[in-house]
Amino acid sequence: MSGASLPVSINSPVLRRAGGKPVVSDQGLDSTETGEQGSILTANDTDMKSGNVLLHGAAMTPSPILLWRLKILLFLAWGISCCKISWDSVMRMSADLRDLFLYEAFLYYNPLLLMTLTVFLWGVNLWVFAQSSVNYAKVFDLDHNHLTHREVWKCAIWMIVVVPTSMTAYLYLYSHGEVSLAASQPVILYAIIVMVLIFPFDIFYLSSRYYFLRTLWRIILPLQAISFADFFLADILTSMSKVLSDLERSICRMVNHQVATIAWFEADSICGSHSVVIPLVLVFPYLCRFFQCLRQYKDTKEKTSLLNALKYSTAIPVIFLSALKYHVLPEKWTGFYRPLWLFSSILNSLYSFYWDITRDWDLSIFSRVFKFKNPNLCTNLFYGRIWVYYWVLSSNLVLRCTWTYKLSAHLRHNYITVFTITALEIFRRFQWIFFRVENEWSKMTSKSNSELVMEEMVKEEERLLGSSIHDI
Secondary structure: OOOOOOOOOOOOOOOOOOOOOOOOOOOOOOOOHHHHHHHHHHHHHHHHHHHHHHHHHHHHOOOHHHHHHHHHHHHHHHHHHHHHHHHHHHHHOOHHHHHHHHHHHHHHHHHHHHHHHHHHHHHHHHHHHHHOOOOHHHHOOOOOOOOOHHHHHHHHHHHHHHHHHHHHHHHHHHHOOOHHHHHHHHHHHHHHHHHHHHOOOOOOOHHHHHHHHHHHHHHHOOOOOOOHHHHHHHHHHHHOHHHHHHHHHHHHHHHOOOOOOOHHHOOOOOOOOOOOHHHHHHHHHHHHHHHHHHHHHHHHOOHHHHHHHHHHHOHHHHHHHHHHHHOOOHHHHHHHHHHHHHHHHHHHHHHHHHHHHHHHOOHHHOOHHHOOOOOOHHHHHHOOOHHHHHHHHHHHHHHHHHHHHHOOHHHOOOHHHHHHHHHHHHHHHHHHHHHHHHHHHHHHHHHHHHHHHHHHHHHHHHHHHHHHHHHO
């Protein structure tokens, strides 16, 4: 019996290793035991060799944690290098020209840095929505190719790297006398950004880029029914009106070949403080939002749309009264126009704050957005906490007032203060987004639930009518 040859099943644990394919000898069922054992040993040896190769390859591949740490080290080294080179470049300038030198460099890169902050905070918004019950993709009517928070953060990281690198190159070249090369740095950067936005090929998130550009076009020309995405992006643009104004000044200097000069401090400079284009650019997002409200009233006949349009119209006197400082005598500005400007600023701030609380937000569902699907530290910290109410209401009121103050044209040379206030306004809008999108999602869900109830009632009525007719 010991010398008999037994048939071996393909599913035998001897022949099949975990995750491997069955190995069968070429010989028939009457093969000798020695031949079968040789075949089995050969298969096992082959599998062991393959396993060793896989283990060796896995050992050669860096772990994700190691790659992440390497990226952080490279990022820190890059950041320290940029700071060191920029500081040395600024210190090379004479003391009387240093402030002007920083001021001009700040003009070109300040808008892009603030845009980077906006993109990063938008990624945070999307991350919170993804963790909560708010379906932001349905709110904005996005397709399945829309950007997730990780992809938005990738865009922000690229901007964080590219913009300061270009700024460092500008400072270094300018301080070392390479004026023409320094002047080309912001021009090249702006050209790259425009090319990335309009690039027609299916790279760099083509569908998302074109969705953004189409929405911008609908904001500029509201010739069709206004969607929530149109309202939403136009509101964000009102918070970035100063960014758009700085962009206009930067492009104006590039077009007029004034980059890497200090000519814009002269009174007769084309792109200087006396330019009438500056208040026009500041007021443009508010005008777009104003006409959107009028178009909405035309489509829906809702009177609240007219009240909303009135809110945006209150920003127009704030901007143009402030711009008059550069076109009237100082005594006339202080005695007549400045009190009017203060009154219009207070009116716009209080009206906007009231509208945020009563219309854009719904305090009955105020913190539902922080009730994540998987409870964690953020849920415990924010959801159901009374201090969240107080913080959002108070910070929204204070930042509304400071933002209106910053819209003033006579503050444009205080670039550090203006940059700080603009960044705070972007942060205020970042908070506003949570509750505005949540409110819209709640309206959509309540409307869909009402439609389902009505549909069930109609079906039940039809069923009852059908049964009564049958009985007759």
